[in-house]
Amino acid sequence: MIPLFVHKSPRLLKAFYAPFVWNIPTEEKVIYLTFDDGPIPYVTEWVLEKLESFGAKGTFFCIGDNVQKHPDIFAKLIAKGHSIGNHTFNHLKGWNTEDELYWENVAQCREVLPIQTNLFRPPYGRIKLSQAKPLLKNYHIVMWDVLTGDFERYLSPERCLEKTLQHTCSGSIVVLHDSLKAWRNMSYVLPHLLDHYSNLGYRFEALPQEVPVNQKLENLHFQWG
Numbered sequence: 001m002i003p004l005f006v007h008k009s010p011r012l013l014k015a016f017y018a019p020f021v022w023n024i025p026t027e028e029k030v031i032y033l034t035f036d037d038g039p040i041p042y043v044t045e046w047v048l049e050k051l052e053s054f055g056a057k058g059t060f061f062c063i064g065d066n067v068q069k070h071p072d073i074f075a076k077l078i079a080k081g082h083s084i085g086n087h088t089f090n091h092l093k094g095w096n097t098e099d100e101l102y103w104e105n106v107a108q109c110r111e112v113l114p115i116q117t118n119l120f121r122p123p124y125g126r127i128k129l130s131q132a133k134p135l136l137k138n139y140h141i142v143m144w145d146v147l148t149g150d151f152e153r154y155l156s157p158e159r160c161l162e163k164t165l166q167h168t169c170s171g172s173i174v175v176l177h178d179s180l181k182a183w184r185n186m187s188y189v190l191p192h193l194l195d196h197y198s199n200l201g202y203r204f205e206a207l208p209q210e211v212p213v214n215q216k217l218e219n220l221h222f223q224w225g
Contacts, residue, residue, distance in 0.1 A: 007147055008167040021211050023145040026171045029202040033058040038178035039066055039073040047178045048080055054194040056204035058082050061121040064089030064109030083206035085119035086110055094127035102131050118209045140211050145172040150185035157188035
């Protein structure tokens with residue numbers, strides 16, 4: 001079965017949605033690892049240990065409901081110096097959600113986060129223009145340069161790693177998932193990814209709360225879904 005996603009975000013897509021953050025332009029050897037859908041027991045804790053073993057920092061886009069259920073694990077993210085982003089309270093898919101409900105869910109996540117964040121990632125990467133415009137007044141909407149596909153059950157861990165290494169470069173924002181669904185692939189890809197790029201002289205940094213945006217909000221003309 002062919003996966004219903006692309007590993008590398010197309011340039012045309014990035015241009016259409018230029019107010020969103022897709023990568024961090026840099027000439028330095030820096031990669032930005034991001035993790036969606038946690039925090040949860042064991043998986044998120046394993047990720048934290050693996051990052052620490054390489055001196056790496058990451059950015060965790062957290063589901064509010066999981067933060068509420070596992071505040072001790074969330075506290076570990078903060079204590080270890082990682083960056084935090086809003087990922088809605090219930091992992092809502094924007095295309096299938098009324099705008100008011102979507103904004104309320106984002107706000108509900110913000111209320112349970114004990115620290116402020118300017119970073120937001122729409123679950124599934126799917127958000128309507130009508131939903132995005134108001135959010136861009138208070139958030140950087142962070143997408144990705146490289147999607148590992150660790151969530152895809154038809155993708156082998158080896159193939160997942162191969163495609164990730166093929167497309168990741170300086171300034172890439174890479175998506176992995178600290179979730180049970182992604183565990184098989186993520187637990188294989190992450191240590192190999194860290195080892196490969198560390199040996200090439202790269203460092204792994206957390207996304208800053210203020211990130212460069214390519215164009216003004218008025219230039220966002222297109223809608224997904």
